[in-house]
Amino acid sequence: MNVSNWFCCYQGKESKTLFSSGQKIKRFEPNQYYFNALRDNPMSSSINKQLLNLNLSGNLAPEIGNLSHLQILDFMWNKINGTIPKEIGNIKTLKLLLLNGNELTGDLPEELGHLPVLDRIQIDENHITGSIPLSFANLNSTRHFQLDNNNFSGNSIPESYGNMPKLLKLSLRNCNLQGPIPDFSRISHLTYLDLSFNQLNESIPTNKLSDNITTMLEGNPVCLNNNSLVQFCGPEGDNNKNGGSIVVCPSQGCPPPYEYNVDCFCAAPLVVHYRLKSPGFSDFHAYVREFESFLTNGLTIHTNQLFIEHFAWEEGRLRMNLKVFPEYIGNGSFHMFSTSEVSRIGDLFRQWDIPDNELFGPYELLDFILLDLYRDVIIPSSSSGISKGALVGIILGAIVCAVTLSAIVSILILRVRLRDYRALSRRRNESRIMIKVDGVRSFDYKEMALATNNFSESAQIGEGGYGKVYKGHLPDGTVVAIKRAQDGSLQGEREFLTEIELLSRLHHRNLVSLIGYCDEEGEQMLVYEYMPNGTLRDHLSAYSKEPLSFSLRLKIALGSAKGLLYLHTEANPPIFHRDVKASNILLDSRYTAKVADFGLSRLAPVPDTEGNVPGHVSTVVKGTPGYLDPEYFLTRNLTDKSDVYSLGVVLLELLTGRPPIFHGENIIRQVNMAYNSGGISLVVDKRIESYPTECAEKFLALALKCCKDTPDERPKMSEVARELEYICSMLPESDTKGHDYVITSDSSGTIFSSEPSSSVIKTPFISGDVSGSDLVSGSIPTIKPR
Structure with missing residues (x-):
């Protein structure tokens, strides 16, 4: 397999030797990360290396400079030590160099000052010593320059730094710098200058410090007994025990509400x-x-x-x-x-x-x-040739006449409407009794207000297109999620209750359950079971504190597929979700996946009078960019394969940890390129400590097949669920412990189930046409959808 196009990161428990262009590359000791710059290739022009906050250790190999098409080099907040390779200066396409928050030592290479398109350089929070290179003044494209909290050798800031034409931010906080401050007034775009907590002690002409620049000089000797610099030497937000920024302004204050x-x-x-x-x-x-x-x-x-x-x-x-x-x-x-x-x-x-x-x-x-x-609406004044007194009289007379007439008409209308309203209220009360929905509770407004502490901010856990979502506590101790409709989402009463009746019939362990509703005092609320582990998207974030294991990701994928399969085949009537995405897959306390948010769902086509079922539903395009089926987007024809495509994108997110669109790049295209270039190791999320290669390969193949542009090339949801069960059955038994996994067998072969052992359903679910599927070699296990 060709691995020569990619810059790779490996974690190993044994020493390894990596190769590039036939030459040995630096070898690291056990339990360190290996940084390997492989042979240059035009494919690398779209490569962004972002391995931030992954606890990486080891040194950066000089061969990294071979990646002459690299654009982003981001190793922020790891434990990388040693010196910065001067060879990085050979990467003339580099736009972002982000090495802050590591344990780097030594001098800054002069060669870094020869990067023609570098937009941002951040090497703060390290142990860099030596001098600040003069060559950095040649960074004519750089807008953000940040070297805070290093220990330079007491040298001054080069005067030539005042000539960097595009600089927006220069931050050299706590760098042991001495001498004068250069004249930065020549940099027309500069808006932020932080030179605080250094040893700057020479006189600074105030005309060199523009009023348009946020300038911070606190903690420098030059601030002592220098009244002309008081505006630049004041305290900052770090001194505020409450966390906000401190602003020192004149004592007279502003008139409220200013x-x-x-x-x-x-x-x-x-x-x-x-x-x-x-x-x-x-x-x-x-x-x-x-x-x-x-x-x-x-x-x-x-x-x-x-x-x-x-x-x-x-x-x-x-x-x-x-x-x-x-x-x-x-x-x-x-x-x-x-x-x-x-x-x-x-x-x-x-x-x-x-x-x-x-x-x-x-x-x-x-x-x-x-x-x-x-x-407030402020009505502008107007003038005419009429005197002010006459104008006031005319206006007052007109107002009196209008008010009198309006009062008479209003009284008559009010009497008629009051009579109609009483009759309508009686009919509504009768209607409410008749349309009582079985299987879900009807809450009144007072119960909802009590559960959420009167819809307080502290109870709010989110907000979406439907409205705000609150965490609520019912009197019996049940924790719920309450979705409160905003004005634009309110429906007619009968329409709302019809939707409630439909949702009340959906019962599946991989769907978020509807507990009840409220339709009172002009409010419409849906009450769902509360998911304590939030959304799948939150757990796939690069900053989630506990990355999901490979086996747990498979469990979530299988649960999501089963929930959607239920909507497609067992709901009455069948439903197409239309907005499948990682943020609409919620996780309960046992990390069981539950598909949520049917607010955008659409009923699947039903048979006509002759028993024929249309292949699609025509609808206005709804959904989320990155997950939208391209065929649906172009034709507005919604099918079950539209949900398959969106689920395929979610599967890729589970495998890679990346969102569907990242820095303008589409996950499907990037995964295809990575896999074709270097195999599965370049695709799988680096935070997954271990995984069976064969399982990962099959999982990737399934995800990419779901994301085919043409619906006919995609598998059915039943096939997706079967393939995921098959992949899960291949997992070593040790990988399934701790996640309520159960491996059972029946006449159809090995079955993987995410059910507890006490609730495994032995009756197999037989779906429609699955013959000829090339997703699984050998026997295809049956599906346990619930």
């Missing part, structure tokens, strides 16, 4: 309650500035418009209160956002249009609060 923003002018902020669901760090202080840069870039605002008022950790999630301020426009005492800007920023938060970041992970919007100032 308040000082980061730059101490009076403005009316937007208040945002925001939560990171799976951040890749445990100490936010070290990442405050990077988060501010990430979020403000996503909102297309300046960093000085964002203020982190407070943050706190909640069971591995980071909750924060943010204030977003309008931009200073240089006139007037008070500043507000325009109506269009309020809408734009709100939509970015509500519609999840801020791209995910591998370091900060997925987020959820808890609340977006508008001050009354933004809700």
